[in-house]
C-alpha cells in the first residue's frame with residue numbers, strides 16, 4: 001500500500017517532545033517530512049535542526065534572535081518568521097498536513113485553534129490547550145472534522161484501548177501515574193524539597209515544567225482534565241492509580257466490567273509515532289518489554305491529602321467554565337516561582353488554590369474570555385508570589 005508522505009509542523013521542536021519527534025521522523029523518511037520547526041529561544045538548536053531537516057518554514061519566538069536565525073539559513077529556501085503571532089500563521093499553510101503541538105503551556109492555545117480552523121489534524125502533546133479551553137477546542141474540532149490525536153502516553157493508551165469500541169460506552173478511564181520522585185513522602189519532607197530534587201524524574205526525561213508538574217502530581221491533574229475532554233467522560237468516571245514502573249500506560253473499563261490496558265516500556269517515541277502514523281503502526285526496533293524482567297507491576301492509591309494539586313484539578317474540572325484555565329495559569333506561575341527559588345514546593349498548591357478562590361468565575365467563556373482569564377489569573381498569582389516570597 002502506498003501512503004502519501006505527511007508534512008509535519010512541529011511547534012516546539014527544540015524541546016523534549018520536539019526532539020523525539022524529529023527522531024521518529026528520521027526513522028521514517030518515506031512517511032514523514034518536516035514542514036515547519038519552531039522554538040521559543042533556543043536559536044542554536046533550531047538552526048541546527050533546520051539545516052538537517054530542511055523545513056519550508058521556521059519560527060523563532062524570541063524576536064531579538066530573528067536576524068541571527070535568518071542569516072544562518074539565508075542560503076536555503078527556508079522562510080524565517082519571528083514572534084508568537086507567526087505560530088498562528090505557519091500552522092495554516094498549505095505545506096502543512098499535521099500539526100504536532102510540542103510547545104509548553106498556555107502558548108499552545110491560539111496556534112491550535114488556528115490549526116483546527118484551517119482543518120489541520122492535531123497531534124496533541126500540549127495538554128494545557130485542552131485544560132484551558134477543552135470546551136471550545138473539542139466542539140470546534142468536531143465542527144471542522146479535525147481529529148485530535150493524543151501524544152501524551154496515558155491518553156494514547158486510552159485511545160488505543162478504545163479502538164474498535166466506538167459503539168461501547170466507557171464506564172471508567174483509569175490513568176496511571178508514576179508518582180514522581182516524591183512518592184510516599186510526607187508533608188514535612190516535601191516542605192524542604194529543592195529545585196534539583198524535583199527536576200529528577202525516576203522514569204521519564206522531560207522539559208522542566210512537566211517534570212515539576214509530575215513531582216507535584218499536577219501533571220496527573222492536568223491529564224485528568226485532558227482525558228475528560230478527549231474521551232468525553234465526567235470527573236466521576238476518571239480514576240488515578242499510582243504505578244511506579246510506568247509500564248501500564250493507562251486503562252479503560254467498559255460496562256461489562258472488562259478492562260483493557262495498553263503496555264510498553266516508557267518511551268515517548270511510541271505515542272509520538274502512533275499519533276503521526278495513525279491509523280497505521282510502523283515497524284521499529286525499539287527494545288521490547290519483557291514480563292520476566294518486571295515480575296512486580298504494582299498499583300496504589302494516590303495520596304491526595306499530601307499532593308493537593310491532584311484534588312485541585314478534579315475540583316476545577318467539576319466546577320467547569322474558566323476554572324481549569326485559572327488553575328493552569330496559577331500553576332504556570334507557581335512552577336516558574338518554584339524553579340526561581342521564590343516559593344517552596346508545598347506553596348505551589350497554596351498559590352493555586354488561592355488564585356482559584358479569588359479569580360472571577362465565568363460559566364461559558366469565549367476564546368477572548370479565556371485569553372483575558374489567563375492574563376488576570378497570572379497577575380493574581382504573580383501578586384501572591386510577591387506577597388509570599390521566601
Ligand code: NAD
Pocket residue numbers: 011012013014015016017018038039040041042061101102103104105107125126127128151152153204205206207208209210268
Ligand atoms: P520542553 O520544555 O522540553 O520544550 C518546550 C518547547 O516549547 C521548546 O521547543 C520551546 O522552545 C517551546 N516553547 C517554550 N515556551 C514557548 C512559548 N511561550 N511559545 C512558543 N514556544 C515555546 O517541554 P516538553 O517536555 O517537550 O513538553 C512539551 C509539551 O508536551 C507540554 O505541554 C508537556 O506537558 C507535554 N508532554 C510532554 C511529555 C514529555 O515526555 N516531555 C510527555 C507528555 C506530554
Ligand code: MG
Pocket residue numbers: 152153154223
Ligand atoms: Mg503523560
